[in-house]
Amino acid sequence: MNEAIDRRLERILPGVQKPARYVGGEYNQTVKDLAEVDTRIAFCFPDTYEIGMSNVGMRILYEVMNNMPGVWCERVFTPWGDMEDAMRQHGLPLYALESHDPVRDFDLIPFSVGYEMSYTNILTMLDLAGVPLHASERKGLHNIVFAGGACTYNPEPLADFFDFFSLGEGEESTVEIVDCYRAAKKNGLSKEAFLLEVSKIPGVYVPSFYEHRYLPDGRLESIVPLHGAPEKVTKRIVQDLDAAVFPTKPIVASTEIVHDRVNLEVMRGCIRGCRFCQAGYTYRPVRPRSPQTLMRQAREALESSGDQEITLSSLSTSDYRYLASLTDELTDWCVARKIGLSVPSLRADNFSRDLMLKLSAVRKSGLTFAPEAGTQRLRDAINKNVTEEDILKTCEVAFSGGWNSVKLYFMLGLPTETDEDVLGIAELVFKILQTWKAFASNKKRGVRIHVATAFFVPKPFTGFQWEPQITPEEYMRRVHLLKNNLFSKSIEYDYHDSRLSEMEAVLARGDRRLAPVIEAAWRRGAKLDGWLEYFDYDKWIAALDECGVERSFYTTRGFGTDEVLPWDTIDPGVRKDFLLRERERAFRSEITPDCRHGCAGCGANGLLTEGRVCDA
Amino acid sequence: MLRMRFSKEGNAVWISHLDLMRLLMRAFRRAGIALKHSQGFTPHPELSLAMPLSVGISSACEIADFSLAEGETVPPEQIPDRLNAVLPEGVRVSDCYDDGQKLKYLAWLEAELTLIWDGGVPENAETAIADLLASERLLVEKHSKNGPVETDIRPMYRDVSLTRTAGTELCLRVTCAAQNPTLNPMLIDAAIRRHLPALAPDFTRCRRLRLLNAGNEPFR
Numbered sequence: 034m035n036e037a038i039d040r041r042l043e044r045i046l047p048g049v050q051k052p053a054r055y056v057g058g059e060y061n062q063t064v065k066d067l068a069e070v071d072t073r074i075a076f077c078f079p080d081t082y083e084i085g086m087s088n089v090g091m092r093i094l095y096e097v098m099n100n101m102p103g104v105w106c107e108r109v110f111t112p113w114g115d116m117e118d119a120m121r122q123h124g125l126p127l128y129a130l131e132s133h134d135p136v137r138d139f140d141l142i143p144f145s146v147g148y149e150m151s152y153t154n155i156l157t158m159l160d161l162a163g164v165p166l167h168a169s170e171r172k173g174l175h176n177i178v179f180a181g182g183a184c185t186y187n188p189e190p191l192a193d194f195f196d197f198f199s200l201g202e203g204e205e206s207t208v209e210i211v212d213c214y215r216a217a218k219k220n221g222l223s224k225e226a227f228l229l230e231v232s233k234i235p236g237v238y239v240p241s242f243y244e245h246r247y248l249p250d251g252r253l254e255s256i257v258p259l260h261g262a263p264e265k266v267t268k269r270i271v272q273d274l275d276a277a278v279f280p281t282k283p284i285v286a287s288t289e290i291v292h293d294r295v296n297l298e299v300m301r302g303c304i305r306g307c308r309f310c311q312a313g314y315t316y317r318p319v320r321p322r323s324p325q326t327l328m329r330q331a332r333e334a335l336e337s338s339g340d341q342e343i344t345l346s347s348l349s350t351s352d353y354r355y356l357a358s359l360t361d362e363l364t365d366w367c368v369a370r371k372i373g374l375s376v377p378s379l380r381a382d383n384f385s386r387d388l389m390l391k392l393s394a395v396r397k398s399g400l401t402f403a404p405e406a407g408t409q410r411l412r413d414a415i416n417k418n419v420t421e422e423d424i425l426k427t428c429e430v431a432f433s434g435g436w437n438s439v440k441l442y443f444m445l446g447l448p449t450e451t452d453e454d455v456l457g458i459a460e461l462v463f464k465i466l467q468t469w470k471a472f473a474s475n476k477k478r479g480v481r482i483h484v485a486t487a488f489f490v491p492k493p494f495t496g497f498q499w500e501p502q503i504t505p506e507e508y509m510r511r512v513h514l515l516k517n518n519l520f521s522k523s524i525e526y527d528y529h530d531s532r533l534s535e536m537e538a539v540l541a542r543g544d545r546r547l548a549p550v551i552e553a554a555w556r557r558g559a560k561l562d563g564w565l566e567y568f569d570y571d572k573w574i575a576a577l578d579e580c581g582v583e584r585s586f587y588t589t590r591g592f593g594t595d596e597v598l599p600w601d602t603i604d605p606g607v608r609k610d611f612l613l614r615e616r617e618r619a620f621r622s623e624i625t626p627d628c629r630h631g632c633a634g635c636g637a638n639g640l641l642t643e644g645r646v647c648d649a
Numbered sequence: 650m651l652r653m654r655f656s657k658e659g660n661a662v663w664i665s666h667l668d669l670m671r672l673l674m675r676a677f678r679r680a681g682i683a684l685k686h687s688q689g690f691t692p693h694p695e696l697s698l699a700m701p702l703s704v705g706i707s708s709a710c711e712i713a714d715f716s717l718a719e720g721e722t723v724p725p726e727q728i729p730d731r732l733n734a735v736l737p738e739g740v741r742v743s744d745c746y747d748d749g750q751k752l753k754y755l756a757w758l759e760a761e762l763t764l765i766w767d768g769g770v771p772e773n774a775e776t777a778i779a780d781l782l783a784s785e786r787l788l789v790e791k792h793s794k795n796g797p798v799e800t801d802i803r804p805m806y807r808d809v810s811l812t813r814t815a816g817t818e819l820c821l822r823v824t825c826a827a828q829n830p831t832l833n834p835m836l837i838d839a840a841i842r843r844h845l846p847a848l849a850p851d852f853t854r855c856r857r858l859r860l861l862n863a864g865n866e867p868f869r
């Protein structure tokens with residue numbers, strides 16, 4: 034433990050909220066003997082401890098790096114505002130949780146970035162650490178700052194701040210990157226020489242090796258690779274999930290976190306292809322874990338953590354081929370130990386209805402649907418293959434089985450949406466209410482229907498990556514239209530903040546001109562932007578003005594299908610012509626059947642090595 | 650009913666009372682020791698902590714009472730080792746037994762305050778603090794539902810001793826009432842800050858040392 038830091042911490046912590054999140058020391062954390070460590074890694078998550086500790090990717094890579102002898106990876110999260118203030122007041126630098134050593138003393142500083150509205154937290158963390166914000170200001174091999182995670186599918190708004198990006202799944206590439214760094218350090222390479230070396234690792238994208246040229250009207254003209262860098266950088270994937278690292282000795286947080294349970298990842302990739310969903314496309318190809326592996330991992334992780342809940346996660350867990358046999362075996366094991374088993378993202382089909390009833394033997398979790406759109410026409414356009422009939426049938430079974438609450442998630446502002454689609458949401462909710470009246474086994478308890486709408490944010494590498502976003506004003510008009518048509522007291526309606534989603538859209542499809550905007554917003558005090566208690570739209574607007582950047586360019590304008598896109602250098606496996614085809618089908622309200630009806634030819638299977646089959 | 654005694658120090662002092670409950674329950678699960686569960690819609694393990702410990706205060710004398718599930722045969726004397734093997738740093742179980750004294754006999758808590766002045770202990774601090782704590786009344790402001798109230802804490806502590814342990818530190822030992830009502834030792838620090846503002850320490854560390862019954866014997 035770093036005594037100098039601990040002495041100051043002792044005085045700061047009594048005055049901040051939830052101090053336990055700032056000290057580490059949790060069960061199963063990794064502590065190594067510094068005498069046997071040659072490379073120190075401060076693994077940063079640009080959000081709070083509660084969010085970061087719930088992130089499966091972070092937990093996996095923590096394990097991956099600590100499995101390397103001689104390498105010690107520690108965790109760092111964004112301090113909440115009160116802690117940040119206290120740290121600045123007391124001159125306490127950002128430190129890593131395991132050793133309490135200052136982050137600036139570490140060799141590698143990787144970030145896991147999964148949410149656009151956490152970008153300013155990256156700057157907060159680098160600044161608190163005393164590490165220069167810009168890649169160009171950091172000379173030498175000390176403090177190499179890089180990033181991976183969902184947001185790096187369009188890394189351009191962050192290009193100024195990171196030395197390089199690691200695209201796709203990091204289980205294997207992270208080891209290669211760390212080894213490459215160790216070799217560079219041993220051989221006394223310059224930073225430039227190291228970047229050249231690391232760029233040879235598949236999946237590594239070095240932004241300074243590319244020049245972005247713009248047309249007079251502001252659109253991108255071309256992206257020019259320099260230093261012999263490849264035109265495209267293809268994301269990495271794990272070929273065999275059964276052989277991939279899974280943390281079966283998970284760190285057990287000593288304070289409550291968002292997902293306080295074992296998160297068992299049953300498969301990667303999604304067979305559905307919802308046209309708005311970035312994860313649905315970028316996690317492809319589809320690769321399941323075997324039920325044998327999963328049973329073993331579940332037992333080990335539950336025994337090691339003492340957790341009381343386990344969840345089977347993936348983008349669409351009902352599509353896991355061996356779900357029936359897995360849940361049979363797992364339910365027996367869990368019931369005997371009073372462990373709750375939850376299966377999120379269930380579909381509204383027959384099989385799921387049976388499963389739902391079975392799982393309620395352990396714990397009755399809420400009923401959740403994400404129809405995303407209110408009419409079948411629009412659901413076809415976005416390729417969300419859920420029918421009203423299925424939803425109502427599932428509600429019927431649930432209500433007669435004693436459930437009395439439903440959560441429904443929708444999006445407003447989807448391409449081709451009309452007022453009829455918005456009103457369709459109200460109609461569907463009304464029908465669910467009618468279903469409850471007809472079938473509820475216990476009407477005295479009443480029913481709660483929770484409706485939530487998100488403001489559609491077009492994301493790179495989706496069928497809708499070119500589409501305009503509607504204005505916040507138009508979104509709010511649709512919100513009120515819906516609100517005025519939800520009549521019952523049993524209905525609760527929540528909607529996402531229009532301005533936050535607008536800024537998310539700007540950053541999601543932003544180019545390199547956004548980096549100064551992020552920095553300007555941060556200098557004006559923007560922080561923890563994903564939290565409504567902190568998000569300050571005016572700061573962002575002022576920052577955009579200051580930098581002369583027009584936000585409509587990234588939102589309401591839309592991108593031409595022949596336009597050079599900022600993220601064109603990145604290859605996620607799914608091909609652009611496939612996305613274009615999905616876009617055209619959307620405008621014809623034509624669905625693309627899921628992969629089980631036959632491969633739709635998205636291209637992601639090209640990432641598999643010979644002999645491997647997508648969605649096997 | 651079983652009782653175990655444990656300490657809470659280092660990083661673990663920042664764990665809140667509720668989080669500590671969860672932490673102990675999980676440790677029992679990891680150790681494979683089944684606790685008795687309450688009946689009802691959401692059954693939870695029967696485990697209670699005798700005196701909630703404020704965040705930031707370390708302790709050598711915490712007490713947890715619990716019952717084992719029917720059919721759980723682990724001998725109490727094995728419980729400390731089994732738990733210590735799966736507890737995070739800073740939480741250590743010292744012993745476990747089935748003949749603990751009734752909680753109503755818990756009367757006193759021996760505590761230690763470390764008063765720290767970064768610029769060195771002020772010259773008259775020792776005597777001034779000793780005099781203050783020996784006075785007939787010692788008023789502090791306590792927070793209640795109806796706003797702050799003045800409370801005389803003088804009847805709630807005894808046996809004050811002051812020792813200089815370093816150029817910048819005074820160690821204040823005091824025995825505080827543990828029940829009916831409880832005196833949080835940090836209120837003594839608050840009293841010093843209120844009545845001797847010029848001598849207010851830069852920081853005060855607090856630690857629970859020992860529990861005593863009304864007969865001044867160790868409470869166990």
Ligand code: SF4
Nearest residue numbers: 628632633635638647
């Ligand atoms: S390659 Fe074919 S089967 Fe695999 S995800 Fe793409 S469309 Fe589906």
